[in-house]
Amino acid sequence: MSAAGGGRGCGSPVPQRAPWSLVAATAAFCLVSATSVWTAGAAPMSREEKQKLGNQVLEMFDHAYGNYMEHAYPADELMPLTCRGRVRGQEPSRGDVDDALGKFSLTLIDSLDTLVVLNKTKEFEEAVRKVLRDVNLDNDVVVSVFETNIRVLGGLLGGHSLAIMLKEKGEYMQWYNDELLQMAKQLGYKLLPAFNTTSGLPYPRINLKFGIRKPEARTGTETDTCTACAGTLILEFAALSRFTGATIFEEYARKALDFLWEKRQRSSNLVGVTINIHTGDWVRKDSGVGAGIDSYYEYLLKAYVLLGDDSFLERFNTHYDAIMRYISQPPLLLDVHIHKPMLNARTWMDALLAFFPGLQVLKGDIRPAIETHEMLYQVIKKHNFLPEAFTTDFRVHWAQHPLRPEFAESTYFLYKATGDPYYLEVGKTLIENLNKYARVPCGFAAMKDVRTGSHEDRMDSFFLAEMFKYLYLLFADKEDIIFDIEDYIFTTEAHLLPLWLSTTNQNISKKNTTSEYTELDDSNFDWTCPNTQILFPNDPLYAQSIREPLKNVVDKSCPRGIIRVREESFRSGAKPPLRARDFMATNPEHLEILKKMGVSLIHLKDGRVQLVQHAVQAASSIDAEDGLRFMQEMIELSSQQQKEQQLPPRAVQIVSHPFFGRVVLTAGPAQFGLDLSKHKETRGFVASSKPYNGCSELTNPEAVMGKIALIQRGQCMFAEKARNIQNAGAIGGIVIDDNEGSSSDTAPLFQMAGDGKDTDDIQIPMLFLFSKEGSIILDAIREYEEVEVLLSDKAKDRDPDLETEELPSSENDSQNQSAEQIVSSSQEVGLVDQESPEESSPNSHPESSSPADTDIAAGVSPSEQNSNPTENHETTSLDGECTDLDNQLQEQSETEEDSNPNVSWGKKGQPIDAILADWNEDIEAFEMMEKDEL
Numbered sequence: 062m063s064a065a066g067g068g069r070g071c072g073s074p075v076p077q078r079a080p081w082s083l084v085a086a087t088a089a090f091c092l093v094s095a096t097s098v099w100t101a102g103a104a105p106m107s108r109e110e111k112q113k114l115g116n117q118v119l120e121m122f123d124h125a126y127g128n129y130m131e132h133a134y135p136a137d138e139l140m141p142l143t144c145r146g147r148v149r150g151q152e153p154s155r156g157d158v159d160d161a162l163g164k165f166s167l168t169l170i171d172s173l174d175t176l177v178v179l180n181k182t183k184e185f186e187e188a189v190r191k192v193l194r195d196v197n198l199d200n201d202v203v204v205s206v207f208e209t210n211i212r213v214l215g216g217l218l219g220g221h222s223l224a225i226m227l228k229e230k231g232e233y234m235q236w237y238n239d240e241l242l243q244m245a246k247q248l249g250y251k252l253l254p255a256f257n258t259t260s261g262l263p264y265p266r267i268n269l270k271f272g273i274r275k276p277e278a279r280t281g282t283e284t285d286t287c288t289a290c291a292g293t294l295i296l297e298f299a300a301l302s303r304f305t306g307a308t309i310f311e312e313y314a315r316k317a318l319d320f321l322w323e324k325r326q327r328s329s330n331l332v333g334v335t336i337n338i339h340t341g342d343w344v345r346k347d348s349g350v351g352a353g354i355d356s357y358y359e360y361l362l363k364a365y366v367l368l369g370d371d372s373f374l375e376r377f378n379t380h381y382d383a384i385m386r387y388i389s390q391p392p393l394l395l396d397v398h399i400h401k402p403m404l405n406a407r408t409w410m411d412a413l414l415a416f417f418p419g420l421q422v423l424k425g426d427i428r429p430a431i432e433t434h435e436m437l438y439q440v441i442k443k444h445n446f447l448p449e450a451f452t453t454d455f456r457v458h459w460a461q462h463p464l465r466p467e468f469a470e471s472t473y474f475l476y477k478a479t480g481d482p483y484y485l486e487v488g489k490t491l492i493e494n495l496n497k498y499a500r501v502p503c504g505f506a507a508m509k510d511v512r513t514g515s516h517e518d519r520m521d522s523f524f525l526a527e528m529f530k531y532l533y534l535l536f537a538d539k540e541d542i543i544f545d546i547e548d549y550i551f552t553t554e555a556h557l558l559p560l561w562l563s564t565t566n567q568n569i570s571k572k573n574t575t576s577e578y579t580e581l582d583d584s585n586f587d588w589t590c591p592n593t594q595i596l597f598p599n600d601p602l603y604a605q606s607i608r609e610p611l612k613n614v615v616d617k618s619c620p621r622g623i624i625r626v627r628e629e630s631f632r633s634g635a636k637p638p639l640r641a642r643d644f645m646a647t648n649p650e651h652l653e654i655l656k657k658m659g660v661s662l663i664h665l666k667d668g669r670v671q672l673v674q675h676a677v678q679a680a681s682s683i684d685a686e687d688g689l690r691f692m693q694e695m696i697e698l699s700s701q702q703q704k705e706q707q708l709p710p711r712a713v714q715i716v717s718h719p720f721f722g723r724v725v726l727t728a729g730p731a732q733f734g735l736d737l738s739k740h741k742e743t744r745g746f747v748a749s750s751k752p753y754n755g756c757s758e759l760t761n762p763e764a765v766m767g768k769i770a771l772i773q774r775g776q777c778m779f780a781e782k783a784r785n786i787q788n789a790g791a792i793g794g795i796v797i798d799d800n801e802g803s804s805s806d807t808a809p810l811f812q813m814a815g816d817g818k819d820t821d822d823i824q825i826p827m828l829f830l831f832s833k834e835g836s837i838i839l840d841a842i843r844e845y846e847e848v849e850v851l852l853s854d855k856a857k858d859r860d861p862d863l864e865t866e867e868l869p870s871s872e873n874d875s876q877n878q879s880a881e882q883i884v885s886s887s888q889e890v891g892l893v894d895q896e897s898p899e900e901s902s903p904n905s906h907p908e909s910s911s912p913a914d915t916d917i918a919a920g921v922s923p924s925e926q927n928s929n930p931t932e933n934h935e936t937t938s939l940d941g942e943c944t945d946l947d948n949q950l951q952e953q954s955e956t957e958e959d960s961n962p963n964v965s966w967g968k969k970g971q972p973i974d975a976i977l978a979d980w981n982e983d984i985e986a987f988e989m990m991e992k993d994e995l
């Protein structure tokens with residue numbers, strides 16, 4: 062293989078019409094050739110250490126998969142906090158995320174080929190039998206076409222690919238007769254009605270039983286889909302066609318890709334995030350490499366690798382050129398507008414883009430891959446995980462982390478390309494963090510908030526499909542895997558498809574494939590697959606030398622202005638457009654500019670000011686676009702300001718046996734009482750107050766004295782409850798929602814407001830839990846009587862090997878914590894009035910902040926002052942030097958590590974057996990909870 066790759070001369074242009082086999086081999090060559098060339102830099106990792114880490118990955122997989130099989134199967138996913146299956150319709154809806162669940166044992170199917178990669182052949186054989194016996198693909202459920210394709214169709218095809226490989230080897234799967242493939246075909250036919258549009262772009266959702274059109278289908282009225290949703294089909298559909306000889310699947314997927322290509326914005330060569338499936342108009346005209354677009358690019362390049370079709374490479378290269386020109390601002394990747402690509406469309410990045418360095422490795426463009434990966438790693442080091450979204454100055458924008466695998470994926474590819482042991486150390490950190498912060502007795506729980514360390518009752522199937530594969534492969538040597546991984550390509554869900562498919566059943570009609578491409582000069586191809594054997598031996602410290610200047614890019618970053626306008630956009634001497642952060646409602650010049658941009662200012666009765674844009678009233682189309690951007694900035698600015706006025710969420714950590722700090726509940730803060738971000742945390746046993754609503758003097762003061770009182774929400778002010786329990790001697794209070802079934806997974810958190818009077822007399826900390834989280838504590842009391850909790854702004858580490866029972870309480874801690882508050886100023890906590898919480902706007906998904914086209918309105922603060930939110934922090938301007946805040950941020954990041962003292966809830970020197978015994982007890986406890994129907 063390497064001879065083929067070397068012979069091609071990867072650094073030189075790709076031959077005009079390369080035979081597929083060379084193409085595939087060369088791409089694979091890019092990934093493997095450098096592993097042996099490392100000679101200096103980060104200390105090499107011994108084979109023993111690598112094996113140890115590989116074994117750790119196996120044990121973690123067993124923990125996740127074993128708990129799914131034992132407590133959730135045949136449900137689609139495991140709910141690791143309540144240790145039961147997630148069955149659609151039986152849990153409160155989580156919106157779009159639930160569209161992946163089709164009552165088809167999703168996690169089992171998504172895990173099939175992981176079992177083989179991890180050398181669990183026997184388990185694979187059993188799993189395949191279970192799929193064939195139990196899985197029904199004909200349920201009356203509306204599912205996402207995209208998710209069903211990548212997870213279920215991909216999972217079945219990956220399983221089939223490895224089943225036939227094993228069968229051929231002669232030991233396992235001898236009974237196998239393409240049954241998974243038959244299921245895949247059945248599913249493929251079920252998805253086809255989604256393509257019944259004039260554009261050929263698929264509807265985003267389909268009913269597995271009733272398809273699209275029938276009234277029972279409850280879908281088919283959608284008009285929009287995301288680019289990735291329509292553009293991430295070709296690998297699975299082509300594999301299905303080539304495995305079965307039924308050409309229709311590949312034809313449909315090609316048609317959708319052709320349409321997207323035709324619709325690219327012709328001057329920028331970028332695509333938007335969402336598109337109208339009937340008209341082909343771009344609905345969202347922002348463009349990046351993360352949410353909504355990501356795997357469209359991935360599939361263009363991989364379709365070329367798998368199918369050997371040059372048109373896919375040409376398209377990919379055209380887009381890649383545009384990405385590197387407009388979106389890539391190393392080490393950042395920032396969304397831009399497709400029509401005005403010099404303008405950034407956002408001030409934050411989403412976690413999905415972490416796959417991009419891996420794709421760049423496949424492309425052969427190693428330098429920017431190293432840079433972006435390094436930046437992402439620093440964000441991870443700061444927060445233990447990659448938050449769903451983070452700002453250009455590396456603050457948390459959206460704090461959730463559903464155990465996404467993209468960063469591990471890129472780490473694996475970068476290690477393969479560079480052979481730099483640094484990436485093994487990165488992988489080791491990922492393993493440690495997963496075990497330390499996400500591991501719960503019944504699996505691994507997604508992070509609800511990376512800042513507090515609180516969990517969400519969720520373990521997505523991609524965690525098993527992807528994370529364990531990439532982590533295991535990172536540490537594995539060739540002989541650790543029972544087949545040659547280089548004979549396969551990874552789908553976006555890390556399912557394995559054999560490269561030999563490219564020569565099988567090639568008679569697919571390509572009549573729709575456009576032949577009209579942008580003229581490409583050869584320099585486009587220079588980036589394709591450089592010969593890493595030439596690159597790295599000459600400079601074995603290559604990767605390190607690229608990382609070095611970025612060493613402190615996250616910690617030393619200055620908070621930035623809202624959106625950067627590139628110099629080019631006003632190079633001609635024209636005035637830079639008015640930025641939202643500079644806008645002053647008292648400045649006549651600014652008002653004049655607003656008018657030109659078609660933006661009018663409305664003074665509302667309550668003193669607030671509203672901005673409305675009517676694009677048609679703008680002086681010119683350029684002014685209209687400036688106005689649109691201004692409005693988007695203003696919307697972002699005002700939501701940022703709102704967030705900054707809100708208190709961050711808090712954590713309630715159950716620290717007594719058998720939880721030992723491993724279960725962390727997301728809690729809403731109070732606007733009164735002890736501020737947990739400024740003071741050390743409060744730890745104590747819990748006791749229910751009587752009366753339970755806490756609305757009058759307690760009748761059981763002896764029970765709550767010195768304890769944390771549990772009070773039910775409702776019937777009086779939060780402050781009144783706090784006073785009553787404080788008078789009874791409680792050291793803290795937890796208000797539990799009386800609205801049965803409510804949960805922080807499905808409802809936006811809020812903060813408890815005071816009673817409109819002076820609340821300085823309330824000295825104890827008060828936190829709010831939704832009913833589901835509250836029940837976990839109430840059930841624990843029923844089961845164990847003595848339940849101790851920790852109320853804090855951030856969960857403490859829970860490494861069972863450490864023994865400290867005492868909590869950190871140095872002055873440093875409180876200083877660090879207040880610095881943290883500044884860092885975490887963009888929170889997703891809504892405001893509440895005293896009695897009935899005002900529903901705050903739900904957490905916005907990275908995909909959901911959509912720039913409107915016209916007639917958009919933004920509310921701004923009543924102040925007629927400069928609206929720059931950074932002024933709140935006396936901080937810096939766009940490119941200014943770091944000021945006080947930066948120093949605080951730096952101090953904070955330096956001391957944060959010191960103040961992270963690995964406090965454990967385990968007993969001194971607890972042997973592994975004891976820990977396992979504890980965990981078994983935990984599982985039993987959770988089973989009890991399950992019976993109680995949390």
Ligand code: DMJ
Nearest residue numbers: 356465466467523553554
């Ligand atoms: C996976 O399901 C796939 O990788 C998809 O392309 C996007 N990301 C999720 C996991 O984060």
